[in-house]
Amino acid sequence: xxxxxxxxxxxxxxxxxxxxxxxxxxxxxxxxxxxxxxxxxxxxxxxxxxxxxxxxxxxxxxxxxxxxxxxxxxxxxxxxxxxxxxxxxxxxxxxxxxxxxxxxxxxxxxxxxxxxxxxxxxxxxxxxxxxxxxxxxxxxxxxxxxxxxxxxxxxxxxxxxxxxxxxxxxxxxxxxxxxxxxxxxxxxxxxxxxxxxxxxxxxxxxxxxxxxxxxxxxxxxxxxxxxxxxxxxxxxxxxxxxxxxxxxxxxxxxxxxxxxxxxxxxxxxxxxxxxxxxxxxxxxxxxxxxxxxxxxxxxxxxxxxxxxxxxxxxxxxxxxxxxxxxxxxxxxxxxxxxxxxxxxxxxxxxxxxxxxxxxxxxxxxxxxxxxxxxxxxxxxxxxxxxxxxxxxxxxxxxxxxxxxxxxxxxxxxxxxxxxxxxxxxxxxxxxxxxxxxxxxxxxxxxxxxxxxxxxxxxxxxxxxxxxxxxxxxxxxxxxxxxxxxxxxxxxxxxxxxxxxxxxxxxxxxxxxxxxxxxxxxxxxxxxxxxxxxxxxxxxxxx
Numbered sequence: 001x002x003x004x005x006x007x008x009x010x011x012x013x014x015x016x017x018x019x020x021x022x023x024x025x026x027x028x029x030x031x032x033x034x035x036x037x038x039x040x041x042x043x044x045x046x047x048x049x050x051x052x053x054x055x056x057x058x059x060x061x062x063x064x065x066x067x068x069x070x071x072x073x074x075x076x077x078x079x080x081x082x083x084x085x086x087x088x089x090x091x092x093x094x095x096x097x098x099x100x101x102x103x104x105x106x107x108x109x110x111x112x113x114x115x116x117x118x119x120x121x122x123x124x125x126x127x128x129x130x131x132x133x134x135x136x137x138x139x140x141x142x143x144x145x146x147x148x149x150x151x152x153x154x155x156x157x158x159x160x161x162x163x164x165x166x167x168x169x170x171x172x173x174x175x176x177x178x179x180x181x182x183x184x185x186x187x188x189x190x191x192x193x194x195x196x197x198x199x200x201x202x203x204x205x206x207x208x209x210x211x212x213x214x215x216x217x218x219x220x221x222x223x224x225x226x227x228x229x230x231x232x233x234x235x236x237x238x239x240x241x242x243x244x245x246x247x248x249x250x251x252x253x254x255x256x257x258x259x260x261x262x263x264x265x266x267x268x269x270x271x272x273x274x275x276x277x278x279x280x281x282x283x284x285x286x287x288x289x290x291x292x293x294x295x296x297x298x299x300x301x302x303x304x305x306x307x308x309x310x311x312x313x314x315x316x317x318x319x320x321x322x323x324x325x326x327x328x329x330x331x332x333x334x335x336x337x338x339x340x341x342x343x344x345x346x347x348x349x350x351x352x353x354x355x356x357x358x359x360x361x362x363x364x365x366x367x368x369x370x371x372x373x374x375x376x377x378x379x380x381x382x383x384x385x386x387x388x389x390x391x392x393x394x395x396x397x398x399x400x401x402x403x404x405x406x407x408x409x410x411x412x413x414x415x416x417x418x419x420x421x422x423x424x425x426x427x428x429x430x431x432x433x434x435x436x437x438x439x440x441x442x443x444x445x446x447x448x449x450x451x452x453x454x455x456x457x458x459x460x461x462x463x464x465x466x467x468x469x470x471x472x473x474x475x476x477x478x479x480x481x482x483x484x485x486x487x488x489x490x491x492x493x494x495x496x497x498x499x500x501x502x503x504x505x506x507x508x509x510x511x512x513x514x515x516x517x518x519x520x521x522x523x524x525x526x527x528x529x530x531x532x533x534x535x536x537x538x539x540x541x542x
Contacts, residue, residue, distance in 0.1 A: 005223045005229065005230065005258065006020075006022075006023060006220050007020065007220055007224065007228065010228050010352060010353055011353065012353060013350070013354045013363060013366075016224075016366045017364070017367075019366075020220070020366035020367050022216065022367055024189055024213065024216065025189070026188065027186060027187065027188060028188065028212050028216065029105055029106075029184055030101070030105040030193055030212050030215050030253065031069065031101075031102045031103075031106045031184060033215060033216075033257050034102065034215065035062055035065050035066055035069065035256060036066055036184065038062040039061075039063045039065070039066035042062065042259075043061060043062060043063035043066075044061050044062075045061060045062050045259065046059055046061060046261045047060055047062045047064075047256060047261065047262065048060040048098060048261070048262050049235075049261055049263050049264065049282065050094065050095055051263065051264070051265040051278060051281075051282060053266060057282070058095075060095055065095075065098065065099065065256075067180055068095075068099050069098075069099045069102035069103045069106060070103075070106065070180050070182055071179070071180055072099050072100065072102075072103035072171075072174075072175055072178070073102075073103040073104075073106040074179050074180075074182050075103075075159075075174045075178045076103060076104070076107060076109070076157075077107060077182070078178070079134065079156075079157045080156065080157070081104075081107060081109055081134050081157070082107060082109070083107060083108035083109065083185060084108065084109065084110065085110070085133045085134070086109065086110045086111075086112050086130045086132040086133055086195065087100065087104040087109045087111055087112065087132065087134045087135075087136070088111075088112040088113075088114055088126075088127060088130070088134070088136070088155075089101065089111060089112070089114065089137075089243075090123070090135060090136070090145070091116065091138060091161065092116050092241065092242075092266040093242055093264040093265055093266055093267075094161070094266060095264060096136065096161040096171060097242055097264075098242075098252065098256070098262075098264075100136045101194075105185070105187075105193060106182070106185060107185055108187055110192050110193060110194060110195060111193065112126065112130045112132050112194070113194065113196060113242065113243040113244070113248060114126060114127075115241055115243040115244065115508060115510070116140075116141055116241070116243070117508045118144075119144065119504070119505050119507050119508055120144050120147050120505075120506055121452075121456060121506040121507050122452070122506070122507045122508050123144055123145070123148060124151055125204055125205065126197050126205070126207070127148075127152050127155055128151065128152055129197075129205075129207060129402065129403070130195050130402060131154045132152075132154065132155055133155065133156055133157065134155075134158070135155060135157070135158045135159070136161065136171065137158065137159070137160060137161070138160060138161050138162050139163050142160055142165055142168060149167070157169065159171045159174065188212075189216070190211045190212075190213065190399070191212055192209050192211055192212075192399060193210055193211055193212045193214065194209075194210050194214070195207040195208065195209050195210070195402050196208050196210065196248075198340070198341035198342065198447065199440065199448055199449025199451070199452065203407075203451055204455075205449065205452065206401040206402070206404055206407055207402030207403070207404075208341045208398040208401060208402075209401070210398050210399065213395040213396075214249060214395065214398075215253050215254070215257060217343075217344075217367075217394060217395030217397070218250065218253075218396055219254055219257065219258070220345075220365050220368075221339070221344075221345025221348050221365045221396075222250060222254040222345065223258075224335075224348055224350040224365060224366070225310070225335035225336075225337050225345075225349060225350055226309075226310040226312060226335075227310040227350065227351075228350075228352070229254075229258055229286060230258045230260045231309065233285060233309075234261075234285050234309065235260065235261045235263065235282065235283060235284050235285045236251055236254075236255040236260050236262055236263065236284070236287070236288075237251070237262075237265070237278070237279065237282070237286075237287050237288075238250070238251040238289070239267055239270050239275060239289070239293055240288060240290055240445070244446075245341050245344050246288065246290065246315060249344060249345075250288050250314070250337075250345065251288050260286070263282055263284060265278060270292075270293055272299065273300055273301075275289075275293065276297070276300065276303060276306070279306050279308070280306055284306070285307070285309040285310070286308070286309055286310045286311075287308060287312070288311075288312045288314075289312075289313055289334075290313060290314070290315050290316070290444065290445035291313055291314075291316040291318055291322070291445060292444040292445055292477070293445075294318070294322055294325075294334070295322065295474070295475045296475065297329075298322065298329075303329070305329065306330065306331075308330045308331065310332060311326060311332055311333075311334045312335050312337060313335070313336055313337075314336055314338060314345075314361075315442070315445035315446075316442055316445060316477040318334065319358065320358035320359070322334070323358055332351075333349075333351035333356050335349040335350055335351055335356070336348070336349050336360070336361055336362060337361065337362060338361035338362065338431070338433075340421075340447070341398075341447070342397065342398045342411065342417065342419075343390045343397040343398065343417055343419075344396055345365060345368075345396060346365055346368040346370050346390050346394075346396065347361045347362045347363065347364060347365060347368075347370060347388075347431050348361075348362040348363070349361075349362035350362075357430055359432055360426075360430040360432050361423075361431050361433055362430065362431065363428070363429040363430055363431070364429060367394075367395075368394060368396070370388065370389070370390055370391075371388075371389050371416065372384065372385075372386040372387065372388060372389070372423060372424060372425045372431070373386050373387050373389045373413065373416055374386050377413025377414050377416050382425060382426060382427045383424055383426065385422060385423070385424050385434055387419065387420065387421065387422055387423075388419040388421045388422075388423050388431065389413070389416035389417060389418055389419060390417045390419070391415050391417075392415050392416075392417060394417075397417060420440065439469065439532045441468070441470030441478050441480055442470065442477050442478050443473070443476045443477060443479060443480060443510070444475075444476045446511075448470075448510070448511045450467065450468035450469065450532070452507050452511060453466075453480065453482065453503055453507065453512075454466045454468055454482075456502060456506050456507050457482060457484060457499055457502070460498075460502060462491075462495060463486060463487070463499070464485045464486060464487050465484075465485040465522055466482055466484045466485070467482070467483045467522050467530045467535060468480055468481070468482045468513065469481055469483075469536050470536075471515075471536070473514075479514040479515070480512065480515075481513060481515045481516075481517065482513040482515070482516045482517070483516075483517050483518075483519050483535055484518055484519070485518075485521060486518060492518050495516075495518075496516035499513070499516050500512050500513050500514075522535070
């Protein structure tokens with residue numbers, strides 16, 4: 001018998017929180033929950049709908065996903081991939097992305113999702129740091145892998161999904177020769193399943209290692225902010241890339257786990273008119289739209305409501321204007337939610353049972369305990385500004401930062417996981433975001449650490465020192481601005497454009513500065529730390 005959802009029935013928020021208990025069994029595997037149990041009970045049920053770039057639609061049943069992922073698991077096993085090995089996936093929204101996840105989970109391997117816009121530097125670091133043994137990609141991204149493969153001695157197997165090249169295996173040809181079936185890894189909820197890299201203010205990105213239970217940990221949030229998913233006729237889509245937690249664990253895997261058809265579509269660049277067309281063409285009923293997407297859609301031509309049942313958004317705060325526009329455009333309230341890579345979907349709104357308050361990220365989702373804490377890790381009184389924290393244990397919470405026990409320890413104050421976000425909580429439990437406590441830049445829903453940008457800029461021969469900050473942007477929330485000190489005698493004509501292009505190519509377009517400002521020096525503390533707050537006009541830092 002397949003459970004409909006983790007929250008048995010809608011009700012008052014406080015009652016749902018009191019009645020909630022995590023259904024955490026002794027054995028838990030994402031491939032089983034998101035595919036295999038459905039394939040056994042309802043093999044022909046629609047699991048995935050691919051909208052190809054030519055406009056054609058291809059449907060995949062749970063049985064098809066099960067057979068193909070089983071074959072892929074056997075292929076990976078034959079190439080030496082086993083339990084605990086890392087399998088990277090560098091693909092956009094397409095069926096092979098899901099198949100790679102499912103196959104790796106079947107083996108007890110660990111998935112490393114990678115954003116297709118990453119350049120060579122961004123990929124090199126993540127593949128080397130994770131020690132990925134295998135990679136699944138496409139011909140569009142293969143040249144970046146070829147360029148760095150000599151730097152990745154642990155990367156032994158590369159598969160391409162849309163053709164073959166020297167040094168890479170043809171994904172579908174390999175599957176065609178493989179046997180079906182095979183055992184499913186006997187994993188516990190706490191066994192590792194995936195590594196999602198997140199940016200901070202100091203040092204390189206950190207790999208947040210999540211267990212198989214991370215899928216279960218996301219379900220209460222997904223269910224509530226989508227008005228108690230699943231309901232008959234539901235169909236879920238997001239333009240967010242499946243390489244990010246927002247695309248993968250707010251939408252893709254929960255949709256499969258809940259038996260809701262998942263829409264896959266590659267959108268090279270977000271196009272609001274195309275998004276409206278897609279939702280109408282495929283009768284999408286449930287959608288996660290990041291705030292930047294909503295802001296761009298607001299600028300498009302007005303239209304009649306699309307028949308959506310639920311709209312969710314998170315990653316940046318929405319204002320009353322966007323909420324009013326969304327209500328008029330979609331015919332439903334936009335339910336905001338909050339989380340981060342290390343522990344996601346812990347706050348949320350559900351307009352059906354919880355009044356939406358503009359400027360609030362909602363209340364603690366059933367199953368999660370959230371507080372506002374002080375510098376010593378102690379919960380603060382109502383209305384007092386402090387840091388958002390989540391109490392462990394929590395199924396959505398990461399296990400550790402991959403290979404960084406010291407950074408893992410720094411993330412916690414006792415049993416409270418620090419988020420680095422400053423907020424207040426009112427007397428009804430609504431949390432109101434204030435600011436980041438560090439220098440992470442929030443742009444178009446992405447959390448961008450300045451370190452990768454600065455390292456890339458500092459490696460240019462004409463750059464002595466660089467600093468990156470976020471500045472207000474009406475569409476993206478923040479845009480990246482870089483301050484650069486050049487070497488004596490360096491020409492600056494055309495250098496700004498060259499530096500922006502360098503970051504776009506070597507790290508990723510989504511982190512590239514929109515503006516480069518040349519300065520004689522950067523404000524520094526006595527210990528040599530860049531005073532980014534001074535660059536933002538916020539005064540001195542200690």
